[in-house]
Amino acid sequence: MVLQTTEFDNNNNNNSNNITTSPLPDDPLRSFSRWYQSVHGYVSIAVCAFGIVSNVTNIVVLTRKTMITPTNHLLAALAIADVLTMVSYLPYAAYFYCLAAPEETYAHPKGWMVYLLFNVYFTITTHTIAMWLTVSLAVFRYIAVCHHHTLGVRFCTLRRAKLTVAAVFLATPVVCVPNYIKYRLVRTNDDGGYWFAENWFVTEFYTALNFWLFAVILKVAPCVLLAALSAVLVRAMRAAEANRARLTTDESTTERAAESARTTAMLVAVVLCFVVAELPQGVLAFLSGVDRLFFRLVYVPLGDVWDILGLLNSAVNFVLYCTMSRQFRRTFVGVFCVRASSGAAGSKVNARRVAEKGQGQHRVRR
Numbered sequence: 001m002v003l004q005t006t007e008f009d010n011n012n013n014n015n016s017n018n019i020t021t022s023p024l025p026d027d028p029l030r031s032f033s034r035w036y037q038s039v040h041g042y043v044s045i046a047v048c049a050f051g052i053v054s055n056v057t058n059i060v061v062l063t064r065k066t067m068i069t070p071t072n073h074l075l076a077a078l079a080i081a082d083v084l085t086m087v088s089y090l091p092y093a094a095y096f097y098c099l100a101a102p103e104e105t106y107a108h109p110k111g112w113m114v115y116l117l118f119n120v121y122f123t124i125t126t127h128t129i130a131m132w133l134t135v136s137l138a139v140f141r142y143i144a145v146c147h148h149h150t151l152g153v154r155f156c157t158l159r160r161a162k163l164t165v166a167a168v169f170l171a172t173p174v175v176c177v178p179n180y181i182k183y184r185l186v187r188t189n190d191d192g193g194y195w196f197a198e199n200w201f202v203t204e205f206y207t208a209l210n211f212w213l214f215a216v217i218l219k220v221a222p223c224v225l226l227a228a229l230s231a232v233l234v235r236a237m238r239a240a241e242a243n244r245a246r247l248t249t250d251e252s253t254t255e256r257a258a259e260s261a262r263t264t265a266m267l268v269a270v271v272l273c274f275v276v277a278e279l280p281q282g283v284l285a286f287l288s289g290v291d292r293l294f295f296r297l298v299y300v301p302l303g304d305v306w307d308i309l310g311l312l313n314s315a316v317n318f319v320l321y322c323t324m325s326r327q328f329r330r331t332f333v334g335v336f337c338v339r340a341s342s343g344a345a346g347s348k349v350n351a352r353r354v355a356e357k358g359q360g361q362h363r364v365r366r
Contacts, residue, residue: 059080062076086311121179211285
């Protein structure tokens, strides 16, 4: 989410009387931004609804006893972070895009503006958690595939996966503190509404530093690392496939190797989806830290696009798991389809018993 603040004169205590606006030129990018803003709320609600259901399904399937592995533990934690992101975004999209407008000229109640800032801080945190869990996932898989007999046995354990998840969830809020303290609520002119502005201590240097932190540490660096690890994993997959084609092994060994290759391919797909969704935003955020005008002319008009890309990335994993993992499909069918069939069969048996009991009572009366 990209916040476009009102510029205030911080040297004047009566901030509500010192709103200044700088007209921006109308260009194709801003025209597209206005058009997409009119449909963004409805698209986001649909994506969030699907993503919440699909990620809850991921959590249920990946936490079954037969599915508990270090990789699946990281995937389950990733699904939790994605669910939290979309649950928080859903009310924001419904109010600010379907019922109102995300603009300072609209008289927003204070409660909704408090929620807006909460949603900004919360989704930045959960999305950053998801990013570093994805990095951890790629690192775990790299070690397991490329150093299986040396480092893999020692480091790719369930205990270390749990420690990694705990470290990411605890460290991320600390790293995001500069974002938490950047904004404050202000009352707009005479309409009784509220908007937000930067705090008095937020200087040009602070803003640029925050953009570089956000762009380099939280976006570009993880994406570059993920792309590099993906390339290594793809090369390792091809080498393993060539070895498997050369060697004659028993059927069970071949099946295990094929399942491992499918798992690696699925994780590479998850990682590459993340890179495609996040890297462009990271690059533009870095450029925004260099040039504030670039931020206003390019980065802000694309803010809703960044949001929907992030939401789509959070919602797509279920599709990847179903299409690329045989074990996930089998467990999903076992958990949901078999239970549904058992429930339907049980209902039929109960209905038949009730009918037979009723017929028996009817015969006794006769």
